[in-house]
Amino acid sequence: MNKVKPLILVSNDDGYRAKGINELIGVLKEFGDVVAVAPHTGRSGKGCAITSETPVKYWVVRNEPGLQIYACTGTPCDCVKIAFDSVLERRPALVVGGINHGDNSAVNAHYSGTMGVVFEGCMKGVPSVAFSLCSHAEDADFSASLPYIRKIVSEVLDKGLPTGSCLNVNFPDAPSYAGVRVCHQANGCWQNEWAAHTHPNGGKWYWLTGSFVVSDTDAFADRVALNENYVAITPLKIDLTDYELLREMRGWGL
Amino acid sequence: MNKVKPLILVSNDDGYRAKGINELIGVLKEFGDVVAVAPHTGRSGKGCAITSETPVKYWVVRNEPGLQIYACTGTPCDCVKIAFDSVLERRPALVVGGINHGDNSAVNAHYSGTMGVVFEGCMKGVPSVAFSLCSHAEDADFSASLPYIRKIVSEVLDKGLPTGSCLNVNFPDAPSYAGVRVCHQANGCWQNEWAAHTHPNGGKWYWLTGSFVVSDTDAFADRVALNENYVAITPLKIDLTDYELLREMRGWGL
Numbered sequence: 001m002n003k004v005k006p007l008i009l010v011s012n013d014d015g016y017r018a019k020g021i022n023e024l025i026g027v028l029k030e031f032g033d034v035v036a037v038a039p040h041t042g043r044s045g046k047g048c049a050i051t052s053e054t055p056v057k058y059w060v061v062r063n064e065p066g067l068q069i070y071a072c073t074g075t076p077c078d079c080v081k082i083a084f085d086s087v088l089e090r091r092p093a094l095v096v097g098g099i100n101h102g103d104n105s106a107v108n109a110h111y112s113g114t115m116g117v118v119f120e121g122c123m124k125g126v127p128s129v130a131f132s133l134c135s136h137a138e139d140a141d142f143s144a145s146l147p148y149i150r151k152i153v154s155e156v157l158d159k160g161l162p163t164g165s166c167l168n169v170n171f172p173d174a175p176s177y178a179g180v181r182v183c184h185q186a187n188g189c190w191q192n193e194w195a196a197h198t199h200p201n202g203g204k205w206y207w208l209t210g211s212f213v214v215s216d217t218d219a220f221a222d223r224v225a226l227n228e229n230y231v232a233i234t235p236l237k238i239d240l241t242d243y244e245l246l247r248e249m250r251g252w253g254l
Numbered sequence: 255m256n257k258v259k260p261l262i263l264v265s266n267d268d269g270y271r272a273k274g275i276n277e278l279i280g281v282l283k284e285f286g287d288v289v290a291v292a293p294h295t296g297r298s299g300k301g302c303a304i305t306s307e308t309p310v311k312y313w314v315v316r317n318e319p320g321l322q323i324y325a326c327t328g329t330p331c332d333c334v335k336i337a338f339d340s341v342l343e344r345r346p347a348l349v350v351g352g353i354n355h356g357d358n359s360a361v362n363a364h365y366s367g368t369m370g371v372v373f374e375g376c377m378k379g380v381p382s383v384a385f386s387l388c389s390h391a392e393d394a395d396f397s398a399s400l401p402y403i404r405k406i407v408s409e410v411l412d413k414g415l416p417t418g419s420c421l422n423v424n425f426p427d428a429p430s431y432a433g434v435r436v437c438h439q440a441n442g443c444w445q446n447e448w449a450a451h452t453h454p455n456g457g458k459w460y461w462l463t464g465s466f467v468v469s470d471t472d473a474f475a476d477r478v479a480l481n482e483n484y485v486a487i488t489p490l491k492i493d494l495t496d497y498e499l500l501r502e503m504r505g506w507g508l
Contacts, residue, residue, distance in 0.1 A: 047331075048301035048364040055451065055459035077301075077365070082460060085448045107377055109494055110302040111331070123361055123443055155506055164441075165496045182503045184495040187418075189377055194339045197309065205309035206336060233508065235499035240363055241438040242419045245489035249436045252409055254487065 005066075006032035006093035006157060009121070011079040012100060013043045013113025016061060016071050020099035023142045024131065025067065027149050028096060031157060033066050035092075037083040039113075040071035044102070046113035048120070049075045058082060076113035080120035094157060095121025098131035099142055099149070105132075105170045105222040105232055106186040106214065115168060115236075122166040122238050127156050129166065134226060135173040145171040148180065148231050161235075168234040170226055178229040185234055186221035188214040259320075260286035260347035260411060263375065265333045266354060267297045267367025270315060270325050274353035277396045278385060279321065281403050282350060285411060287320050289346075291337040293367075294325035298356070300367035302374070303329045312336060330367035334374035348411060349375025352385035353396055353403070359386075359424045359476040359486055360440040360468065369422060369490075376420040376492050381410050383420065388480060389427040399425040402434065402485050415489075422488040424480055432483040439488055440475035442468040 008028050012021040016038035028034045037058060056074035063069075070087060072079045080095065097117030104112040114130045121128030131149055133140055152169060161167065168185075171177070193210035214223045222232035262282045266275045270292035282288045291312060310328035317323075324341060326333045334349065351371030358366040368384045375382030385403055387394055406423060415421065422439075425431070447464035468477045476486035 042307065045304040045306040046301075047303045047370070049303040049329075050299040050301075050365050050462055052299040052462050053296065055461045057457065057459045075303075078462065081444075081447050081462070085446070086450075086460065107492060110373055110377075110492065111304050116301070119364055123364075125443070151508065155508065159506070162496075162499055165499045180508045182500055182506075182508065184497065184500060185493050187493075189379070190335075192339070193335050196340075203311065205311045206340065207309045208304055208306050208332065208335070233503065235496040235503060236494040237496040237499075238361060238364065239439050239441075240490040240494070242416075242489040242491040243438065245416055245419045245491075246436055246438060249487065249489060252413070252436075254405065254409065254434045254436065 007090055008032050008034050008094045008096060009083050009088060009092040010034060010036040010096045011038045011076055011117040012098055013039065013046055013076045014101050015039045015041045016069055018101060019139060020101050020142060024096065024099045027146055029066060031153055035083065035088060036069040037072055037079045037087055039076060039079060040073055043075055043113045045111050046075045046116060047111050048077050048116045050077050051075055076116040077120045080117055084124055092126055095126050095128040099145065100132035101140055102136045103132060103134040103170060104130060104168060105226055106188050109168050109185060109236060118166045119238055122164060125163055127161040129156055129169060131169050133171045133173060144174060144176050164239055165235055165237045168236050170222060170232045172226050172229050174229055177231050181220055181225040181230045181232055183220050183222040183225050183232045183234045186214055186216040186223035188212055188216060188223060261344055262286050262288050262348045262350060263337050263342060263346040264288060264290040264350045265292045265330055265371040266352055267293065267300055267330045268355050269293045269295045270323055272355060273393060274355050274396060278350065278353045281400055282407065283320060285407055286347065289337065289342060290323040291326055291333045291341055293330060293333060294327055297329055297367050299365050300329045300370060301365050302331050302370045304331050305329055330370040331374045334371055338378055346380055349380050349382040353399065354386035355394055356390045357386060357388040357424060358384060358422060359480055360442050363422055363439060363490060372420045373492055376418060379417055381415040383410055383423060385423050387425045387427060398428060398430050418493055419489055419491045422490050424476060424486045426480050426483050428483055431485050435474055435479040435484045435486055437474050437476040437479050437486045437488045440468055440470040440477035442466055442470060442477060
């Protein structure tokens with residue numbers, strides 16, 4: 001019997017050379033043929049940005065049986081778009097983003113290029129999952145996350161995901177975890193976000209920094225679960241509509 | 255009686271010189287003191303991107319009683335973040351994005367820098383509204399939209415919006431409209447997204463282009479309402495959680 005292996009598309013926002021995406025590819029190869037189309041260099045914090053004012057290009061950096069890796073000059077969303085349009089020879093069974101070097105829980109899902117990958121995969125109608133580790137270190141230790149990634153990928157390949165929904169999975173920066181919680185996006189906000197410094201020739205410039213203050217105390221809020229050393233799996237959807245406010249506003253007489 | 259006027263923060267993704275933001279400022283000045291902090295040049299399609307790897311700066315380009323305009327080298331989200339952190343002397347009553355030169359309905363809300371402005375304002379806990387016109391023309395005619403903007407701004411200043419919710423308002427490109435519909439985000443997807451061209455020195459580069467195919471037929475889907483010449487007001491929220499899938503996944507035994 002000659003069963004066709006599932007095709008898995010991978011991307012990230014740290015670039016194709018990052019440790020996280022390469023560890024992820026190692027796991028995904030167990031499940032099928034893997035094609036990675038990832039930024040040629042870091043694209044952190046790019047959210048769902050797309051490149052409309054310059055052209056982009058991509059090129060192969062690795063080609064072996066069951067694995068092709070391409071570098072692309074575009075954003076994480078661009079990488080997924082160009083993969084579907086120009087690179088992939090068949091429709092993928094799964095789109096995976098990560099493993100991101102850094103936390104993408106709570107509202108950070110909005111800023112995350114890794115989530116950009118996954119929202120784009122989701123918009124294309126393919127089950128899509130983001131994996132992120134709460135460490136920005138270049139040589140971060142992803143080993144505790146790998147068995148959980150294996151389990152989640154296996155479940156999603158088996159069960160699928162509803163059209164328009166995707167998963168945002170975050171791992172604590174720890175050598176082992178307390179378990180898994182299926183979570184909601186935590187409430188919270190960034191504070192003291194800019195650090196001023198003076199240019200050598202004068203004039204103030206500002207670095208984006210700040211601290212994230214969680215206002216949620218629910219154990220099933222993703223950022224809270226991470227603080228308690230749980231893997232946080234947060235199902236997200238691309239339909240942003242607030243249906244409750246929609247019903248209320250129909251009474252506004254606009 | 256010396257009533258303090260409400261403070262309104264404005265930004266966009268087309269840059270502070272764009273016709274759309276200047277028309278918007280003209281309307282908003284009727285309601286309060288206006289501060290604009292907007293990109294110094296076009297930042298279309300930047301979504302919720304933030305600038306983490308280079309510093310940004312801003313400078314005043316206009317300063318008169320009741321109106322200050324600042325240009326900023328950052329993304330639309332950065333502009334709102336730096337406004338709250340470093341520019342505004344008091345908390346705004348309203349954050350407004352636009353008027354965008356181009357449609358931000360349906361899934362385009364994810365890619366839109368104008369929606370980046372409004373999501374960021376919403377994350378800061380301030381009622382936030384995006385306005386977009388379905389025309390990319392630099393000299394687009396915004397005149398039909400202005401009475402509707404006046405009405406919506408007045409309602410939102412009066413009634414507020416629930417914390418975590420914001421409005422995405424899109425106007426047809428027409429000299430007058432059939433009316434207003436309070437809508438949900440339309441389903442649809444982009445197709446044939448890349449146009450290849452050959453660099454003068456060889457090698458293929460790709461321009462992002464494509465056509466948006468609406469798969470929704472509901473008259474209250476925002477892109478459908480626009481096609482029927484209605485103003486589409488779509489309430490959105492920053493909590494992306496899919497609560498239905500969350501409940502289902504708790505039975506997955508992860």
